[in-house]
Amino acid sequence: MEPVMVPALRSVLAVSGQSCELSLDSERLAWRELRPRRDRSRRTGVCLTRVLQRARGLTDSLSRQLPSGGHSIPVSEIVSVGEAEIDETYHHSMKWEHMCKPHAFTVNYVQRVKNHRWRCKAVTFWCSDEVLCCHWLKALNDLLDHQTCRPKHLLIYINPYGGKKKGKQIYEKKVAPLFNLAGISTDVIVTEFANHARDDLYEVNLEKYDGIVCVGGDGMFSEVLHGLIGRVQKDKDIDHDNPEANLSPCAIRIGIIPAGSTDCVCFATVGINDPVTSALHIILGDSQPLDVCSVHRKKRFLKYTVSLLGYGFYGDVLKCSEKNRWLGPARYDLAGIKTFLSHHCYEGTVSFQAAKWAAGSPRDLTRCMSGCDICRQSSKQLDEHQKAQTLGSLQNEQEDWKTIKGKFMAVNAANMCCACPRSPKGLSPAAHLADGAADLIVVHKCSRLNFLRHLIRHTNKKDQFDFPFVEVHRVKTFQFTPKHFEDEDGDAESTDLRISGKKNFAQICTDHPSCGCNQVNSIWNCDGETLDQTAIEMRVHSQLVKLFARGVEDSKPKNKCSSRI
Numbered sequence: 001m002e003p004v005m006v007p008a009l010r011s012v013l014a015v016s017g018q019s020c021e022l023s024l025d026s027e028r029l030a031w032r033e034l035r036p037r038r039d040r041s042r043r044t045g046v047c048l049t050r051v052l053q054r055a056r057g058l059t060d061s062l063s064r065q066l067p068s069g070g071h072s073i074p075v076s077e078i079v080s081v082g083e084a085e086i087d088e089t090y091h092h093s094m095k096w097e098h099m100c101k102p103h104a105f106t107v108n109y110v111q112r113v114k115n116h117r118w119r120c121k122a123v124t125f126w127c128s129d130e131v132l133c134c135h136w137l138k139a140l141n142d143l144l145d146h147q148t149c150r151p152k153h154l155l156i157y158i159n160p161y162g163g164k165k166k167g168k169q170i171y172e173k174k175v176a177p178l179f180n181l182a183g184i185s186t187d188v189i190v191t192e193f194a195n196h197a198r199d200d201l202y203e204v205n206l207e208k209y210d211g212i213v214c215v216g217g218d219g220m221f222s223e224v225l226h227g228l229i230g231r232v233q234k235d236k237d238i239d240h241d242n243p244e245a246n247l248s249p250c251a252i253r254i255g256i257i258p259a260g261s262t263d264c265v266c267f268a269t270v271g272i273n274d275p276v277t278s279a280l281h282i283i284l285g286d287s288q289p290l291d292v293c294s295v296h297r298k299k300r301f302l303k304y305t306v307s308l309l310g311y312g313f314y315g316d317v318l319k320c321s322e323k324n325r326w327l328g329p330a331r332y333d334l335a336g337i338k339t340f341l342s343h344h345c346y347e348g349t350v351s352f353q354a355a356k357w358a359a360g361s362p363r364d365l366t367r368c369m370s371g372c373d374i375c376r377q378s379s380k381q382l383d384e385h386q387k388a389q390t391l392g393s394l395q396n397e398q399e400d401w402k403t404i405k406g407k408f409m410a411v412n413a414a415n416m417c418c419a420c421p422r423s424p425k426g427l428s429p430a431a432h433l434a435d436g437a438a439d440l441i442v443v444h445k446c447s448r449l450n451f452l453r454h455l456i457r458h459t460n461k462k463d464q465f466d467f468p469f470v471e472v473h474r475v476k477t478f479q480f481t482p483k484h485f486e487d488e489d490g491d492a493e494s495t496d497l498r499i500s501g502k503k504n505f506a507q508i509c510t511d512h513p514s515c516g517c518n519q520v521n522s523i524w525n526c527d528g529e530t531l532d533q534t535a536i537e538m539r540v541h542s543q544l545v546k547l548f549a550r551g552v553e554d555s556k557p558k559n560k561c562s563s564r565i
């Protein structure tokens with residue numbers, strides 16, 4: 001966004017009874033105390049009238065007298081500005097009665113606290129007269145009006161049953177007051193059944209809104225994602241059943257207020273699953289493009305996924321966890337242990353096309369952070385690659401397919417790192433949010449101990465791919481076909497099993513005594529939803545949607561933050 005040019009303002013005002021020099025330009029609001037810090041002990045009960053009078057006299061000699069210590073906030077991180085509500089007790093204690101009426105304004109702004117958490121902080125500036133106060137209010141509000149990326153009207157879907165069933169409470173207590181403060185109007189829908197939000201998005205007048213917000217977990221986000229992408233394709237007459245179709249990107253942004261069990265999409269795009277932090281990213285109008293993968297079976301669309309598409313271990317964890325939904329988020333821990341102990345492996349074929357143009361690789365040490373260069377570079381290279389393809393200057397892409405045949409503990413495609421509280425670095429720590437590629441992780445059949453070692457590395461700093469039984473590739477598309485699968489007309493999955501029933505089932509188990517199979521096929525975990533089909537193909541669509549997020553910020557302090565200077 002172009003910075004708006006405003007005449008720089010500089011005045012002496014008071015903050016908490018301390019006279020301060022306040023300055024504003026088109027980028028930042030900054031204030032510094034005028035008196036040295038050692039005076040602070042005598043501050044209680046100070047007559048503010050005197051402070052202001054003295055401060056006025058000091059204005060001319062400011063440049064000489066500035067002590068170190070002060071605050072600076074980017075205008076883009078101011079939540080709202082308004083006339084201050086004068087607290088009567090404070091008013092009297094500060095001997096304001098010397099003046100006929102106090103004039104003050106409050107600036108609400110983003111403050112960074114630990115672990116990528118944001119909070120909304122307020123600071124009140126007391127002015128010597130009404131004209132000065134109005135002047136400042138107008139200047140600040142004019143600047144905020146120029147923050148055109150900020151949403152004014154939002155459509156909110158709340159899943160009252162997600163996670164610990166606190167979605168409604170979280171929204172009402174923590175989020176709605178912030179949206180109010182920022183002057184955002186909302187239409188709120190508390191969902192009444194699964195897919196309520198998805199279906200509603202096909203009908204709703206999207207032009208009324210600057211964003212869609214979901215309150216819930218990854219499953220709820222997935223609903224909104226399907227509703228929005230589906231709606232946009234329908235409006236543009238694009239057939240999503242065609243796996244080759246170039247899908248139309250969605251202009252309207254999606255916000256996630258985390259209130260689910262894993263909250264992986266939120267965690268990986270914001271750095272923390274914290275409702276207040278996410279609400280503030282929405283208010284500031286952040287924008288983070290996100291790749292979306294489509295999953296098809298032949299010419300039939302199945303689902304979209306943005307985080308994990310997993311067969312084997314994560315499919316079985318999901319299947320097992322669904323039976324224990326009443327346990328809330330803990331259902332995944334129980335299911336994880338049970339699935340680990342059952343130690344299944346599954347036979348099949350994985351074929352993939354590498355994302356040759358991608359700037360990074362799954363085992364490098366780069367991480368997708370806010371304003372990621374790898375994402376920028378990769379999407380530029382992808383554009384060039386696609387142009388070259390259209391012009392026919394590239395060799396036949398069909399020759400690029402690579403195939404892995406075998407028995408697998410897990411086949412996972414991670415379109416983003418999939419960080420979540422259970423695994424802070426995620427399934428594929430170097431995966432990128434918007435590079436147009438996904439990381440295909442193939443865990444070959446291995447011993448229980450080795451699989452445990454691989455899993456444990458998701459929770460510590462060691463490389464979970466550094467095992468001879470794990471391979472990882474950055475891909476633009478992949479296909480999976482389970483061994484026990486017959487596909488004549490697209491629907492006869494596992495025909496051999498159905499035809500001869502138990503006999504055949506026993507046959508397969510005795511074929512593979514060592515892998516301990518008691519089931520032939522696993523299922524796919526697609527962002528926390530199960531897929532009915534096992535033979536699938538997946539393709540990445542670069543930057544198909546945008547979120548109200550900015551990627552994970554570098555936690556080292558930088559001058560951009562609202563910080564003491």
Ligand SMILES: CCCCCCCCCCCCC/C=C/[C@@H](O)[C@H](COP(=O)(O)O)NC(C)=O
Pocket residue numbers: 217218219220260261262263264307308314318332418420422423426427455456458459525526527528529
């Ligand atoms: C012995 C220690 C083992 C620790 C292994 C930790 C690996 C954790 C990797 C988690 C990757 C999560 C990817 C996100 C998936 C979500 O879409 C999905 C659904 O989340 P939701 O219930 O909708 O919030 N959650 C799960 C667990 O499948």
Ligand SMILES: Nc1ncnc2c1ncn2[C@@H]1O[C@H](COP(=O)(O)OP(=O)(O)O)[C@@H](O)[C@H]1O
Pocket residue numbers: 158159160161162163164190191192193194195196215216217218219220221223259260261262263329528529
């Ligand atoms: N009102 C509702 N009743 C039942 N299920 C719902 C409702 N609203 C949404 N859902 C479904 O609940 C599932 C889980 O929601 P989610 O918010 O992701 O919670 P969790 O993270 O605990 O799985 C999603 O698949 C979503 O489609």
Ligand SMILES: [Ca+2]
Pocket residue numbers: 291415416431432433434435436437438
């Ligand atoms: Ca990606």
